[in-house]
Amino acid sequence: MTEQHTGEPAAKRPRSRGRKPRRPVSVVGVLGELLITAGVIVLLFLGWQLWFNDIISENQQSNQASGLAQSWALPSAAATATPAPSKTAKPHTEPSTAKPVVGKAPGNAEKFGVLMVPRWGKDWERPIAEGIGVADVLNTIGVGHYPGTQMPGAVGNFAIAAHRLAYGHGFRDVNKLRVGDHIYVETKDGWYSYVFRSLEYVLPTGVGVIDPVPQEPGVKPKDRLITLTTCNPFYSTAERMVAYGVFDGWYPRADGPPTEIASAVAARSS
Amino acid sequence: MYASLWRVLPGPVWVRIIILFVLLVAVLFALVTWVFPWVDLIITPQDVTVKN
16 A cells, blocks of 8 residues: 555556556565465365265266166066056065075176165165275265175175265265164165164274174174165264164065155156 | 456456456366365365275
8 A cells, every 4th residue: 555655646647547556566465365266265165075066976876876777677667667657567565585686796886786765865866886985986976885795685794885975975864764764775686675773883993894794703694784884973084873774675676666665766767 | 466367368348357257167167177076085084984
């Protein structure tokens, strides 16, 4: 401000009419502008991470899931779906009495399943891929399967992980699961139904939760379990929140989906 | 800094505003497409898995 008073204002005024007199570029001025810019960029980043990119990831993952599931739809069911959608893929209330078909673990970052949890939304679904890499699976596909743990329906533990926050926040509402809630895993073979049983909180090193019998290393499994891991608390990775579910039946693709998710499955093709 | 940018830009005021707008969109696009994902991988702890 001081430089404006040092010149001869009366003499200069006519020449600079209509234009403000140029202020010399000062170091402090440039620094201030840079700092303001940096602040704006930080705010933009937060908006991108927690809102913009989250919504985009959520949509992409949801679309990937329904696209993947539609690629498994039986051709006969798809053909008859147009004339009479209500008759196709009759929802079976009773699971199959046969032993569940267990698929083979695919290659890293390869999608092999779709997770459906009615508690998190009637048509909530996410693709499941092999591996727990951050950039290739968790950020882009959503849900990752711990390599080496069992596949859906197998005796042992089908262990999966997803983000709690940002990047589609797959497992944001893990703590909202209630005993009796179903966790469905769809593969090309059919639907595997698990019932939520309990939550556990462990440190990031608590690898016992993905053992075939959780927290009992070396014990031979008899039950078919599912384990969901995500970070806890919100905005932190200090702990892991773990949800366990127990297998309660399997629905071969030819028989149609379980009643609870039948409408969500039917809605995909329309 | 921004004042100098304004002076360097050619044309009347409305042309400069359009140029600035295009520049702003380009900068935002670059941030969202390349810079933010890269920064995010570095600074945000994203571990949701259990491991030793």
